[in-house]
Amino acid sequence: MTEIKLVFDEPVQRKKAPKHLADLAPADRKAWATELGFPGYRANQVATHYFSHLAHDPNTWTDIPADSRQALADALTPSLIKLVRTVTCDNGMTRKDLWKLHDGVLVESVLMRYTDRTTVCISSQAGCGMNCPFCATGQAGLTRNLSAGEITEQIVAAARTCANGELPGGPTRLSNIVFMGMGEPLANYNAVARTLRNITDENPNGLGISARSVTVSTVGLVNGIEKLMAEDLNVTLAISLHTPDDELRDSLVPINSRYKVREVLAAADDYEKKTGRRYSIEYALIRDINDQAWRADLLGRLLKNRNAHVNLIPLNPTPGSKWTASRHEDELEFVRVLESYGVPTTVRDTRGREIDGACGQLAAAELAKAD
Ligand code: SF4
Incomplete structure (x- = not known):
């Protein structure tokens, strides 16, 4: 009898990214x-x-002999990311880049120019192992961690795009970096910590961007938040909470079965006390799932005495998904209830919506084309 090998059960052996x-x-x-x-x-x-x-x-490194440049x-500084595709919207003010890594893996970054700042949203992992059911990246699972070089390259590429005047409005400076692309940054801790130093260290050791302009977003890996606190980096922390109750969060953000809501908020409070940085609560509003007024009430009670700010994100539906954005009236009521508790609340603008803006959607589309 021939033995049938289940190749999809084997761990993928990948060559490490070239050292940088x-x-x-x-x-x-x-x-x-x-x-x-x-x-x-x-x-x-x-x-x-x-x-x-x-x-x-x-060739422009003129302080180095031409024959060794x-x-x-x-x-x-080997090139670690190769541009596959760029898609723009908002009259070119939003630009999404799809990058191919040395082993063919695809990741995305999104560059957004506003009147007062230019922000890049970068990926820290190819795919994501956190398995949030409403997220395109989560559905594809984790392919691998990115190296610090691969994450830093996305940021340096964005800084170059800004400096070269490739965005409408002429040359500008990359001012903000958010770790909200593909992946859970604190699940790739060492590479992310190295990248944070590369961002904040003064020239020429790093890009010299203020830690205040950097946001690390996590689903609430408490051990990672504790490690980040010990780094003395003072970057802004964002917690992807998505619901205030453990019952729903256990299914919406499966890592909640390990780190419960109160534990995650306690870690965020400790982080805020140590760094003096107000943290943000990310909340994707999903129709009839987590957008009820009673949940806003529960969230308001949880946050009213905390130094936190709520960022509501109208869900960007992924093709074929049953999860969709809240009705406008429910969104307004959610904001009203939170504000009645004095909790600062904003609704995130939906930049990039026309270009498959949710994390993972451009890579998923590219893979589908290749199939
Ligand atoms: S929402 Fe964020 S943490 Fe959850 S699966 Fe998607 S990328 Fe991962």
Whole structure:
């Protein structure tokens, strides 16, 4: 009898992403360059071109001898993300990029220009293992963690797009970074922590962007929040709560079976006390699922004495999904009830809706095309 092998049961063996300067702490970059046979000080020069000048093309690295520029670029800053497709909307002010990684994996980032800031939303994992049933990325499962280099490359690419004046309105500075693309950032903790340093470290060690302009969004991995608190980074924390009651949250955000609502909020409170940063509660409003006035009331009671802000997100329905956005009147009532408790509440604008804006939708569409 022939044995039938279930290949889908085997763990996918993936080659690690090529090592990149952005994977290492500044103190280790010099030693690594030396190991590769370059003078140690070249690491600092390359970091200056990478983080301070956003200079992609080694031909412009004129402080480095012409015959070693390409070799240094190949060794220290190999290109880790390749642009597959860009889709724009909002008159070009929103731009979604689909990137292919070295092993063919696809991830997305979204760049949004507003009057007072330009924000990039980046992916920290390919896919996501958190399995939230209303989310396109969650439905596809986790493919793999991204390296710090792969996450940082999305940010540096966005900073270049801004600096080169590729968005309408002319050259600008990338001002804000949100970890709200594909993946659960705190489930890829070390790479995300390294990336946060790459963002906030002063030039030339990093991009020199203020920690206040960086938001890490989590479904509430309490151990990750505790680790982040110990980093002394003071980035803003966003908790994807989506409902105030454990009963519904157990199914809406399955990790809730491990970390209950009160435990997650207590960790967020500790984070707020340590950093002085108000945290945000992300709440995707889903019609007839979590948008009832009594749930707004429960949420208001939970948050009224906390230094938290609620960001309501009209759900962006994914094709073929039964989950859909709330009725406008229910959304208004939800806001009214929260505000009656004095809880600061905003409804997130729905930038990117025309371009498959929910996390994972562009990658899912691309994969479907390839099938
Ligand atoms: S909503 Fe966020 S945490 Fe949940 S599956 Fe989607 S990407 Fe993962």
